[in-house]
Amino acid sequence: MCLRNLTLISILFFLASCAPTRYVVPLTKKEKSISVSFGGPVIEERGYITPAPFLSFTYAEGKTKSLTYFGGLQLSSLFDGFFAVEAGALKEWKWWSKKKIGFTTNFVANAMTDGIDGGFTFFPQFDANLYWHFMSDPHYFCDCPGDPKWNMFLFTGFQSHYNVVSDFDLKTPFNSDFLFSPHLGLSIGPGASRLAAEVKWIQPWVDNTLHNPQIWNPFMETGTFGGFISCYHNF
Numbered sequence: 001m002c003l004r005n006l007t008l009i010s011i012l013f014f015l016a017s018c019a020p021t022r023y024v025v026p027l028t029k030k031e032k033s034i035s036v037s038f039g040g041p042v043i044e045e046r047g048y049i050t051p052a053p054f055l056s057f058t059y060a061e062g063k064t065k066s067l068t069y070f071g072g073l074q075l076s077s078l079f080d081g082f083f084a085v086e087a088g089a090l091k092e093w094k095w096w097s098k099k100k101i102g103f104t105t106n107f108v109a110n111a112m113t114d115g116i117d118g119g120f121t122f123f124p125q126f127d128a129n130l131y132w133h134f135m136s137d138p139h140y141f142c143d144c145p146g147d148p149k150w151n152m153f154l155f156t157g158f159q160s161h162y163n164v165v166s167d168f169d170l171k172t173p174f175n176s177d178f179l180f181s182p183h184l185g186l187s188i189g190p191g192a193s194r195l196a197a198e199v200k201w202i203q204p205w206v207d208n209t210l211h212n213p214q215i216w217n218p219f220m221e222t223g224t225f226g227g228f229i230s231c232y233h234n235f
Helices: 003-017 076-080
Strands: 032-045 048-051 054-064 067-074 082-096 101-114 120-135 150-162 178-190 193-207 222-234
Touching: 054 076, 067 076, 076 082, 178 222
Parallel strands: none
Antiparallel strands: 032 048, 032 054, 032 222, 054 067, 067 082, 082 101, 101 120, 120 150, 150 178, 178 193, 193 222
8 A cells, every 4th residue: 555545544534534623611701722743543454553653733612611612724735735624613511610510512624635636525513522621721722821739520422423425445454434432631721821641442343453553452353543642722
């Protein structure tokens, strides 16, 4: 398999099943945030275990205390001639203040074009998350500017995509237009900056032994894993 085809499959894999959860907790009204995420799915090609080292950038802004808009750009794919963007909205539906637990959803539109060989793909995305803010305030940083307190929250949920329009083989490597990924993550940081780590289990019911490139999963023969580190700064 040529390097560019492998890159294409990895990018599609990243976009259609294994992008990190951009935002879990809504920003406050008029609050802004920028983030950089690194990571991707893990595959095996010609005997080499290769994590997809994708880098992406996201900007977000709080519209209300329960609604946040965001948009992102896949940076690594630009070097291979692929232009991939996303735009979405996060909505908080319920906040249990005594337990510091919230429920949010993300609605996202993803699109990609190939600037060298041509081609276009579009697939909507729906995420759902429960988060537990077990330290500090129920937002990414304190409402009081300059407050140095650390805040932490755990989150779990799922990410789902459906291939609507595509000139690429989005069914590789899982032979399905619908992709589903449960995930678990932790966010930690002082003041306006934080670091988030997240692990995804992509297509957990699908056989991973019959694909090229080979899906890497040392624990079982279904699904594959993706890992991400994301850095956020709010202002």
